[in-house]
Amino acid sequence: MAGSKIRFSFHSRVLLLVLTMSWLLVGTFMVFQYRREKAFKEQLLDCELQMHNRRILDDISRGVSIDSIIGHIGSPLDNLRISLIDNAGNVIFDNNDSTPFPSGDHNSRPEVIEARKSGIGHSVSRYSVSDNCSYFYSAMRGDDGIVIRSAAPYTHSLQEVLKADSSILWIMIAFAIVLSLASYVASHKISLSIRRLNLFAEKAEKGExxxxxxxxxxxxxxxxxxxxxxxxxxxxxxxxxxxxxxxxxxxxxxxxxxxxxxxxxxxxxxxxxxxxxxxxxxxxxxxxxxxxxxxxxxxxxxxxxxxxxxxxxxxxxxxGEEMIEKAPVDLVELVNDVVAEERLRTSMNITVDMPQLKINGNRQLLESIFRNLIDNAISYSGGSEIVIKADNEGNFTVSDNGCGVPDEHLPHIFERFYRIDKGRSRAAGGTGLGLSIVRNAVGIHGSDISVTNDGGLQFRFRLH
Known part of the structure; x- marks a missing residue:
């Protein structure tokens, strides 16, 4: 869409930044290395040509003719062109007979200007109008002001000599590629965490x-x-x-x-x-x-x-449990007190078989557990005996030998106001909350209660 802002992912931005920095670093190093290598090789060639210039100037100072010198000295490169330039800038000698003799003021040539200032000078790949060829020039000034200039044709072979070693360039390119791949993997791992965090934030914002x-x-x-x-x-x-x-x-x-x-x-x-x-x-x-x-x-x-x-x-x-106060309670004493009271209102035989047990609990709620279980057996079981047992770990069973209840009602008997026989329950004076109170009281003391039909009802729970 026109005018819309292109948005890149975090992964793309990080990768683009790393790649840009990596290739910029590699490119900078390649340029620097290329120039350094090229300058070094130019200096080597210039030194070799200047050595020839020095020998020629030494021979001239001893009176040897320039033609004789050129004929015997040899050259470091093929087609080496040697020129002598006087103080006025005129070429007084040139060994290239195939072209017109150079004319004009040569004091304006860069290598000549540099040689007159510092004694030596050179110029790379300058075009010569006289023979329509490019040369590498090395010039040296003699004691009498005459400048000798050696010119090597800037041919392909010479370019190969001056060309920087390309192996380092390929190494740096390979390094940049490896760095790019590593950057992609690293940025992908980072962006994976960010993408998933972003998805998590979107879901959290929507309430999903x-x-x-x-x-x-x-x-x-x-x-x-x-x-x-x-x-x-x-x-x-x-x-x-x-x-x-x-x-x-x-x-x-x-x-x-x-x-x-x-x-x-x-x-x-x-x-x-x-x-x-x-x-x-x-x-x-x-x-x-x-x-x-x-x-x-x-x-x-x-x-x-x-x-x-x-x-x-x-x-x-x-x-809540935090609102209920707890204190050390002797369970044997508590159960015996409840049983003594319940025996006054029933003809059923109530038996207690339990070791000495003490827990940290709420006495009133603990009393309600045993009182409601006994009341439930008295009111509804139709049996003749109630047995309360416990072991040293505080595992209790409260059972009767009555008629029990149909199995389909067992999962519901702890629900509030749940009645198996509503008319019979009300006639017995029950509120429908007794077993619900038992379950909650047991839960507040860190356990749960279960019930089975076993020749009557048998309740199991733990107080600890």
Whole structure:
């Protein structure tokens, strides 16, 4: 789209930056090395030509003719051209007979200017108009001001001599390629962690469920990214669990409120009916009927009282374990006290078989465990015996020899207000909260409770 900004990925930006720096470094080194090698070889050729220049000047100073010198000295390269230039810049000798004799002021030539200043000078690959050829020039000034200049044709062979060694260039190119590949692998690993972190951030922003099912690279960034994801997942799971628990609490509270309203209606209605009869028609009621009505009022009032106590216990346990105070409790003494009270209201035989046990717990809740289990057996089992056993590890069983319950009801008997036979349960005075209180009380003391049909009901739990 016109005017849109092209966005490169982190991987592309890092790779492009590393490649640019790598090839820039290699290119700079190649240029530097090429120039250094070329300058070095130019100096070698210039030194060799200057040696010939020095020998020629020495022979001339001894009176040897230039033609004789040229004929016997030889040359370092083929077709070497030698010229003598006087102080005025005129060429007074040139051994190249195949071209017109050079004319003009040669004092303007770079190598001649340099030779007159410092004694020697050279010039690389300058074109000669006189013979239509390029030369490498080396010039040297004599004591009398005459400049001798040796010119080697700048042919392919000479270019090969002056060309820098290319092996170092290929080595540097290979190094740059290896560095580029290494940069690609490294930037890919780094960008992999960043891409996955970016995907994680997008999902977290949208509130999507995140799973730690993609492994990060085994490096520092990958380790940090993996740690961040794990911490977020743990925090998210804790948050979801807290929300779930909060929803469960709200649901249970609503359910409890609805059930309480329902459970209150029956005893309240019964009490109201009895009171209305006693208030409006006392003359029509016999003494026996009045006693019956009073007994019914008392029984329903007791049921209301039990219901309120059980609701208070359930509510207190719902507030959380941290709200419940604990202290050292002698379980043998506690169980014997509860059993002694329960024996006063039943003809069932209650047997206790347990070693000396002490735990850190809440006495009231511990009492409610055994009291409700015994009350449940007395009210509903129809049996003749209740047995309470425990071992040295605090593993308890509370069983009766009654009729038990159908297996399909076993998974639900710990639910609040759950009744197998609603009419029979209410007639027995139960609130429907007893076994729920038992389960919560056992849970607050760090365990769970189970139940089986074994010639009656058998409850198993651990207190430690």
């Amino acid at each position: 469920r995140i799973y730690n099912d993609e492994a990060f690279p085994h490096d520092e960034l990958g380790s940090i990214a993996s740690h961040i994801v794990r911490l977020y997942i743990q925090r998210d799971e804790q948050h979801r669990e807290a929300l779930r628990q909060e929803k469960d609490k709200i649901r249970l509270k609503k359910q409890l409120t609805n059930n309480i309203n329902h459970e209150l209606k029956t005893p309240v209605a019964s009490i109201l009916v009895c009171l209305e009869l006693l208030r409006d028609h006392p003359e029509m009621l016999s003494e026996e009927k009045k006693r019956e009505l009073n007994d019914r009022i008392f029984a329903n009032a007791q049921r209301l009282n039990s219901l309120l106590k059980d609701v208070a216990a359930i509510t207190r346990m719902d507030e």
